[in-house]
Amino acid sequence: MHMRRTPRPTRPLRASGVLLAAAALLISACSSESPSGSSSGSSPRATVPTGAVLTPLPRATPSALAPYYGQKLNWRSCGVPGFECATMKAPLDYDKPGSGDVRLAVSRKKATGPGERLGSLLVNPGGPGGSAVGYLQSYAGVGYPAEVRARYDMVAVDPRGVARSEPVECLNGRAMDAYTQTDTTPDDGRETDQLVEAFKKFAEGCGAHSPGLLRHVSTVEAARDMDILRAVLGDEKLTYVGASYGTFLGATYAGLYPDRVGRLVLDGALDPSLDARRLNKEQTEGFETAFQSFAKDCVRHSDCPLGDAGTSPDQVGRNLKAFFQKLDKEPIPTGDPDGRKLGEALATIGVIAAMYDETAWPQLRDALTSAMRKDDGAGLLALSDSYYERDADGRYANLMSANAAVNCLDLPPAFSGPDQVERSLPAFEKASPVFGEGLAWASLNCAYWPVGNTGEPHRIEAKGAAPILVVGTTRDPATPYPWARSLASQLSSGTLLTYVGDGHTAYGRGSACIDSAVDRYLLQGVPPEKGKRCS
Structure with a gap:
């Protein structure tokens, strides 16, 4: 699932996650401590069961934590x-x-x-x-x-x-480039296997580079850090x-x-x-709601490449989906010095990035016009790079790595394997005919995470x-x-x-x-x- 906030005005397209690495869900279910915890020694550990209410920690600070609470910052x-x-x-x-x-x-x-x-x-x-x-x-x-x-x-x-x-680190720049271009709408068993392998490679990278930290980046631990x-x-x-x-x-x-x-x-x-699956599906509905709003706005402008004043939002969506499918078969040039072309995966992220902020809609119209009418994918690639926090030198911030690390620790995986995704595709595609298929498959990433979740859904x-x-x-x-x-x-x-x-x-x-x-x-x-x- 995707969920970053927009730091305005300096970074207009910071969204909330990434189609592959972030689809795990941004809601963490917490581990909490038992009310019976002692005020001395370490804190007792208890997992919040499904449907439970998060239990407050004891008011008294455990003595073992006193050095942390008493530290002086330099x-x-x-x-x-x-x-x-x-x-x-x-x-x-x-x-x-x-x-x-x-x-x-x-x-x-x-x-x-x-x-x-x-x-x-x-x-x-x-x-x-x-x-x-x-x-x-x-x-x-x-x-x-x-x-x-x-x-x-x-x-x-x-x-x-x-x-x-x-920072949690998973893959380097070149490997991340390959990862972000992985097809998230597999057409056959071979492409499904390639997607699964991409998830596994990403997870293995996180496990290899940050093995100790990876078990301790949950939201409940971050909340406890805030109290210190x-x-x-x-x-x-x-x-x-x-x-x-x-x-x-x-x-x-x-x-x-x-x-x-x-x-x-x-x-x-x-x-x-x-739970993770419902969160992903409901967020998919949210992207569809935003896209419908964009579609209504787009056709009011003469430069909209997806339709004119008489085109319904649903038809705008079908036109965009057809363009994505064309890119799936034949990516277009971008002028990128590293040779990246615009395929369906990067184009989808570029469009999703602009859904976070309506002031980005004119930029999206321009990018779509260049891509659809001039075979120039540079504009959509720029939107995608901004979303992924990739700089001009091919370096990525650790957003994608940290996003997956927290998500996969905080909730059980949305899906355990490709078969479950395939059975859920109709529901996701109903939620969003444009984005549903890709978001459903992207929700599979935590199935291969190297450490198990510590959280569950709760109130x-x-x-x-x-x-x-x-x-x-x-x-x-x-x-x-x-x-x-x-x-x-x-x-x-x-x-x-x-x-x-x-x-x-x-x-x-x-x-x-x-x-x-x-x-x-x-x-x-x-x-x-x-x-x-x-x-």
């Missing part, structure tokens, strides 16, 4: 004006504190004033696998409203296994803005530490109660927590609106704020109505009235 210049950086230690295995540590990259920008400082505001852009430190330094630390930055120290930590925090950071920063409660997968991370924190919840904004919410109630603000967008492609409704209803103190519109997430994307409601909550602790909708 802040230094980051080389980015106005920002400081530090390294924080957390136990690699919370069941065995002291047996090994993971080093986490932290960054902050101190409150600028005027006004009384309200504490730290931790931000996470989603993923899993998105760099929170990069997001803070490129956008949140300078792009969040001045009133918020005046009152809060803006803070980010790259979760374990991500970017600057001991909260304490180290000197905050009694956590104030947090999480987008996309970041909503699951924030909700998990609330479920584990309800008494330490300050002001939590969960924008573009995930539903932790759903998060966070009883006793302060008010939590959940934000949902009605035509969100990656986190469908029903997920926001569901999470808000699960949380005992959840309030749902609705944006009627397009795109992935809502805060900071141009709606004064949404932004003012979120800002008021962050600055005054007052959530919007029940049922508030913005458009």
Whole structure:
């Protein structure tokens, strides 16, 4: 499944995952601790069974964790004006504190004033696998409203296994190029075998390069790391803005530490109660909803290569699907110095990338026009590369690796083998005639993961927590609106704020109505009235 948040305005096409590596699902099901845990020694371990509610951790900090909670951060210049950086230690295995540590990259920008400082505001852009430190330094630390930055120290930590925090690594650039071009709509047994081999090679690479860390990058562990950071920063409660997968991370924190919840904004919410297969299928429906909206907009423009003013959205979809099938048989040139051509897999990702942000639709029309009418795939390849975080030198960020590592640990696989995928194809293709087949096959990747999952689907109630603000967008492609409704209803103190519109997430994307409601909550602790909708 796909789910990254868009760090506006500097990276307009950061989506949420990748068709192959990320399709595992971005919702992690947590391991939690038993309420009977002792306050001394290591913490007891208990897995949340299917259908259960995430159990809070004991309020008393285990003595074995005291050195982590009492550490002092050595802040230094980051080389980015106005920002400081530090390294924080957390136990690699919370069941065995002291047996090994993971080093986490932290960054902050101190409150600028005027006004009384309200504490730290931790931000996470989603993923899993998105760099929170990069997001803070490129956008949140300078792009969040001045009133918020005046009152809060803006803070980010790259979760374990991500970017600057001991990144999980799977394949190098050339191998990743081959992986991203793997056909995810196999036409016969040979192509199915090739797809399975690609999943296995990717998984084996992760297992070979990051064997110890790979077992300890779950969302519940990342949430526990955030509590150490909260304490180290000197905050009694956590104030947090999480987008996309970041909503699951924030909700998990609330479920584990309800008494330490300050002001939590969960924008573009995930539903932790759903299993991987259902999550993937419902997200497929979300991409179809977004594509239908794009299709209606496209045909209003004379440069739409998929139809004219009289073309229905369904026919636009059939036209695009026919183009994908043509590319499957005969990829087109892109001018790429590494010789990559535009086949169906890369073209599909290019289109999906633009579904996250309606301001990218003109770029997508141009790219499709060049590809369909001029046999020039450069535009769609550029969209795909932006989505995969591939630079001009052929290097990939670790987003894809971290995304799969967290996803495959957090939930049981959506499918155990090709036969299950084939039986589910009709349901996925009904969910999206354009993307359904590819997204169904992409959901197979965790079947071959080198370590077993530690999480299961569950509800998060966070009883006793302060008010939590959940934000949902009605035509969100990656986190469908029903997920926001569901999470808000699960949380005992959840309030749902609705944006009627397009795109992935809502805060900071141009709606004064949404932004003012979120800002008021962050600055005054007052959530919007029940049922508030913005458009």
